[in-house]
Amino acid sequence: MKISVQEVDSCEEEEIIIKCHEMNDDIMELVRRLKMEQHRLTAYRDDKVYRLSLHDVYYFETVDSKAFLYCEDKVYESKLKLYEFEDLTRASKFFRASKSTIINTTKISHVKPSMSGRFEVYLKNGECVLVSRQYVPELKKQIGL
């Protein structure tokens, strides 16, 4: 595969063009990752401002009118509302897991049923998030079931 980069004038819009023989899963995956990188989120931690990639977010949660972005081992505060984050991640691999949580399906390790009739979703960083039964179809849709 040939990779070429062309510098353009600042008046021209930046663009990525992928030339391929067919739109296969690998190409779709590349497009998805590029789209995710475009969406950088502003997050706050210890009075500092950070720009996070959606790819790094494990899950988004609202607690007592505050919103938090959970990454592998750090938690950031976000000014986004739940519905705003949901809109932002609509075309990507995030799903609404409960009234206050949106999970990145690419960060899921495995799931287990709980005695309460809900599902325990274990993430790759060891964290566990509870998902109501009513949101499980959404998870299944995201992973292609």
Place this chain on the structure above:
Amino acid sequence: MDFKELKREMLLGFFYIYTGSIFGTYVFCSLFYPDLTFSLSYFPWMALFSLAGDATLLVFYSKKVLTEKQFLFRTVIHFILLEIVLMTFAGLLQLYESTLEAVAFFFIVLLVYFMVKLLSFKSGSKEAEVINQRIQEINKKGEDY
């Protein structure tokens, strides 16, 4: 459990309780009153019976997501309330007369309650297995998908 989810659970719960109660009555009467016959009015009374039992699900209503411990505690309260409601109704309808019959009725309700929880957990386990298989397939392709 929020109101939307509670409404769904109560509707499903009503049908589970109604069919469970019909089956429980069949087992109970087969053991103690094998020659007993029922009039048609038994079925609407049983529906009212089930509705009263179903109303006990309101104990699970919560604006916030419940932790597993909180859910377990509310499950115990729910079971106690359910037994009180069902035994009161059964006593009024003279479905049992002696202490032995009352104890048998108590254990039949306990058995039905346990079976409903077990079936729900088993159904969740099967669903989790399918989801985990798919997640494993996806993770084998690479870190993300």
